[in-house]
Amino acid sequence: MSLQTPSSPLYEGTLAIEGMTCASCVARVEKALKKVEGIDEASVNLATESAHVRSHTPIDYAQLIQSVEKAGFDVATESFEFNIEGMTCASCVARVEKAIQKIPEVISAQVNLATEKASIQAISSIDKKQIIQAIEKAGYSIAVQDIELNIEGMTCASCVARVEKALNAVEGVTRANVNLATEKAFVQAPASKTEDLIAAVKKAGYNAQVVQADQQSSHAKKKQQEQDVLKRDLIIALVLAVPVFILEMGSHMIPAFHHFIAHSIGTQNSWYIQFVLTTLVLIFPGRRFYQHGLPALLRLAPDMNSLVAVGTLAAFGFSCVATFASQLLPQGTVHVYFEAAAVIVALILLGRFMEAKAKGKTSQAIQYLVGMQPKTARVERNGQTIDLPISDVQTGMIIEIRPGERCPVDGEVISGNSYIDEAMISGEPIPVAKQIGDQVVGGTINQNGHLKIKATAVGQDSVLAQIIHMVEQAQGSKLPIQALVDKVTLWFVPVVMSLAVITFLVWYFVGPEPSLTYALVNAVAVLIIACPCAMGLATPTSIMVGTGRGAELGVLFRKGEALQQLKNTHVVAVDKTGTLTEGKPKLTNFEVVDGFDKDRVFQILASVESKSEHPIAYAIVEAAKDLNLDLLDVEHFDSVTGAGIQALVNGQQIYIGADHLMHKLGLETSIFSELAEQMGNEGKTPLYISIDQQLAAIVAVADPIKDTTYSAIQALHDLGLKVAMITGDNRHTATAIAKQLKIDHVIAEVMPEQKVQSVQELQNAHGIVCFVGDGINDAPALAQADVGMAIGTGTDVAIEAADVVLMSGNLQMVPTAISLSTATMNNIRQNLFWAFVYNAALIPVAAGVLYPFFGILLSPMFAAGAMALSSVFVVSNALRLKGFKGPEFEES
Structure with missing residues (x-):
């Protein structure tokens, strides 16, 4: 060795x-x-x-x-994975693998370019930070993921700011949003940072835990328990504080009562009783303020609890000195303020209880969606039907759904017919017919038929789970308007405490006698009145209720920022096919020349078209199926280049094509000239049928405009918005449809990749653009637009490119979403105005600026009541959004 x-x-x-x-x-x-x-x-x-x-x-x-x-x-070894960003080729893979394998503790490392993942085996004691640093040093980055945390202990906006600051300080965090209303943090960071995030929150003085997939109901129960504890503590505080208030304030307001107390139990004994009752209030129901507020103050990070703790302890401490050591106080200043300390605690608990009840209502939309999921499913196994817990249901299982029951999971109908009420996902009240091959969504209600479905998506993959996740993400997001609030609230509580000290000093040295009394009362009033609860709740409560109401209407905000952007939209650009129109061509016109049998000619037409793959042919054949027509044998089917098709049916020569094919055959089409012109104005292309060298009929197939499109476009115009149509269809058809719908601007004959350029042109010309598409071939345009709005089908909700998903194909949801955005932003502005103006106006009043002019001082008790009222007002104002109905649409 x-x-x-x-x-x-x-x-x-x-x-x-x-x-x-x-x-x-x-x-x-x-x-x-x-x-x-x-x-x-x-x-x-x-x-x-x-x-x-x-x-x-x-x-x-x-x-x-x-x-x-x-x-x-x-x-002992450990295997784990990292998502790698930035790799483009095999050499990237080699570089990442080499960088990881240089770490001595790593046993093996395999990097996959297709999945963009690094699978690593290492000794269990390895510090994962080494791997992250090695990957970043090689020029790549670890893909972050969304981590959701439940935060406990937050009471006001300054708490939010501190938790956010602590989370953002953790290495690897790219974004952290903390929501006071939902008491959650949404963090973008590597999954390996979860424990570090929880530790950072604890260090800041709060508790955190990762939100699990099945925690929604348990979280609701926990909030209910907290509400019950608040109610209990409020009752105790009121029972103890009311006698204190009567003994002290009754003596001040009613001279006869003052004499009664003085001659019966005595003033000093009255103070002893008040001391005992107030001590009980502070020790039991008021304990929460000192448990959280004093440690926060010692960490030099005071919050709302700190304001209440300092204010009530100051009043209580002064009163104790006056009661038990009055000789220590200057003459004329021996007064007690037990009633202020006791009543402040009671009033703030009253405010918190009312706020908790109101906040519970803000999350009702999520609770309603969670409640949509049945607890069990009736599953077929080995020829028998058994009830299984929903958590045990797996894809591929056969599930029986009886009339009146909710569909337990997403699935495909394999037996039966029925109507399904899909209002919960699409906002549409009319039940949808379901037959074999159709999709059903978990949580929707089976109306009258008996169905069997094959489970296609369960658990977190289901549509309902995706909807809940989207709504939660939107509710937890932070709008740009919140930036100002964040900057103010981080410094707000320390500034208020400084103002309270200044107030005390000014009144003590400059105020009238007894100056110590005035100084104490006014300083306590400043501390109590200035709690920034309302500021912290102003934005998130409105977002919660607004996005929740949107989900009920079938409008899902995937990104909270879309709420703010939609209100400022100038132009709504829409795709044509599938958005303005049904997306499936249908037979719209069929007329025959006198002397021909209409049913016979249509049978021949459908028989020939059944040999064609053209969308027009599909529409004609579908119409024939609806009429239960038998198709005839077709021979010598062939296309006529650029003009139409030809074939033999029962020995008859058939030609189908445009007018120039008929003219080439020497046939005159003037008999249909008026009808053909009308079709052209409606954006339809007429086709003619000839049988044995005779003009027999005219037919038109078109993609019909949805019934709801007309009123939707009108509603957008009523909102003062311009409407543009972007389509790959020919200009003539596009212009005809735009004329019918009164669309302002038409961009036609563009390929999907050119739609992005079209959106950019509209942005340059008009400003903020909302693009509405079907979310599949429109993904680039949805991403380019300031707000991308995808019209879903009720089952395809996870459209990554869109900011907003409309659960139904109804274009009326677009003006509804924009109106909801406007209503929510107006509500937020009302809340912020109230919160800021309230504090700006009442802090000086609490400090006593009106006293020299009007002799007005604000009692700490009234300050506590006003502070509680402020938070309740903000939450109650946000709850008005639950009644949002959106524009009214005229019947088409």
Whole structure:
């Protein structure tokens, strides 16, 4: 073994050894470790089942593991994955693998370009930060994921700011949003940082835990328990505080009552009673303020609890001195304020209880969606039907749904017919017919038929789970308007405490006698009145109620920022096919020349078109199926280049095509000229049918405009918005449809990739653009627009490119979403105005600025009541959004 010189670098490492049972095992492991070249020292601990090695050369862990295994023991290893961003080719893969494998503790590393993942096996004691640093040093980055945390202990906006600051300080965090209303934090960070995030929150003085997939109902129960505890403490506080208030304030307001107290129990005894009752209020129901507020103050990070704690303790402490050591106070200042301390606690608890009840209503939309999920499913197994817990249902299972029951999971109908009420996902009140092959969504209600479905999506993959996740994400998001609030609230409480000190000093040195009394009362009033609860609740409560109401209407905000952007939209650009129109061509016109049998001609037409793959042919054949027509045998089917098709049916020569094919055949089409012109104006292309060299009929197929499109466009115009249509269809058809719908701007004959350029042109010309598409081929345009709005089908909700998802194909949801955005933003502005103006106006009043002019002072008790009222007002104002109805649409 080589000797280590003092100048040699020292390498140390720890391994977890498995399989050791006695001292001889320890000896064997030590011997095995020391055999590895370079190891200077090896010590093995049986109690901790670990080995510590030292070396003068870099440690070769692979050799150590091999040596330990050869001795008959195992080294504990760990396998984990990282999502890697920035890799584009095989050389990137090689560089990342090389960077990871350079870390001594890594046993193996495999990087997959297709999945963009690194699968790593390493000894269990490895510090994952080494891997992250190695990957970043190689020029790549670890993909972050959304981590959701429940935060406990937050009471006001300054708490939010502190938790956010603590989370953002954790290495690897790219974004952290903390929501006071939902008491959650939404963090973007590597998954490996979860424990660090929880530790950072605890260090800031709060508690955090990761939100689990099934925690929604337990969270609701927990909030109900907290509400019950608040109610209990409020009742105790009121029972104890009311006698204190009567004894003290009754004596001040009613002279006869003052004399009664003085001559019956005595003033000093009255103070003793008030002391006992107030002490009980502070120790029991008021304890929460001191448990949280005083430690926060010691950390130099005061919050709302700190304001209440300092204010009530100041009033209580002064009163105790006046009661038990009055000789220490200047003459004329011996007064007690037990009633202020007791009543402040009672009033703030009253405010918190009312706020908790109101906040519970803000999350009713989520609770309603969670309640949509049935608890069990009726599953077929081995020829028998059994009830299974919904958590045990797996894809592929056959599930029976009886009339009136909710569909337990997403699935495909394999037996039966029925109507399904899908209002919960689409906002549409009319039930949808379902037959074999159709999709059903978990949580929707089976109306009148008996169905069997094959489960296609369960758990977190279901549509309902995706909707809940989207709504929660939107509710937890932070709008740009919140930036100002965040900056103010971080410094608000320290500033208020400074103002309270200044108030005390000014009144003590400049105020009238008894100056100490005035100084104390006004300083306490400043502390109590200035709580920034209302500021912290102003934005998140409105977002919660607004996005929740949107979900009920079938409008899902995937990104909260869309709420603010939609209100400022100038132009709504819409895709044509599937958005303005049904997306499926239908037969719209069919007229025959006198002397021809209409049914016979249509049978021949459908028979020939059944051989064609054209969308027009599909529409004609579908119409024939609806009429239950039998198709005839077709011979010698062929296309006429650029003009139409030809075939033989029962020996008759059939041609189908545009007017120029008929003219080429020497047939005159003027008999249909008026009808053909009308079709052209409606954006339809007329086709003609000839049978044995005779013009027989005219037919038109079109993608019909949805019935709801007309009123939707009108509603957008009523909102003062311009409407543009972007389509790949020919200009003539597009212009005809735009004329019918009164669309302002038409961009036609564009390929999907050119839609992005079209959106950019509209942005340059008009400003903020909302693009509405079907979310599939419109993804680039949805991403380019300021707000991308995807019209879903009720089942495809996870459209990554869109900011807003409309659960139904009804374009009326677009003006509804914009109106909801406007209503929510107006509500937020009302809340912020109230919160800021309230504090700006009442802090000076509490400090006593009106006293020299009007003799008005604000009692700490009234300050507590006003503070509680402020928060309740903000939450109640947000709850008005639950009644949002959106624009009214005229019947088409």
